[in-house]
Amino acid sequence: MSNTISDGIRICRADYANPRHATALVSLLDAYARDPMGGGEALSDFAKANVVSELAKLPYAFSLLAFDGEGDDAPVGLANCILGFSTFACKPLVNVHDLTVAAASRGRRIGERLLVEVERVARAHGACKITLEVLSNNPALRLYVRSGFAQYQLDPAAGQASFMQKWLD
Known part of the structure; x- marks a missing residue:
């Protein structure tokens, strides 16, 4: 599956066995991790070496890649998703675990296309x-609302859900 829009952006499902796709995924994920909205720290060497094979x-799990142009030379966007x-x-759901667009390509609706x-x-x-999940100060919040996402709640009287985590050693 691949689609190209008239401006040359091509979205495809990542083939984890394809070295170009693997390199693009790691590169985009590392750039996202380094961004303040991704935590501001590079991926560990372990994650860089293993994330594609583990996915x-x-x-x-599935990942989508956005490329600028017909080839796989210029990766500009990534969505890592978990069913x-x-x-x-009593039905499946899809969690968008990571969604990122390369800083130089933001504003081109690549995130929306992903x-x-x-x-x-x-x-x-x-x-x-x-x-x-999205940080409250993430500029991408506007994209998510425009795309139909809303804060999770069952009953307004019960309040909005909070995303929480507990790291395990």
């Missing part, structure tokens, strides 16, 4: 929803 082992399951809806493709894949899997 490839997961039948419920999950909504017990309340989300459109995520939605297409999610619908093909029969997913009931797409989830993601």
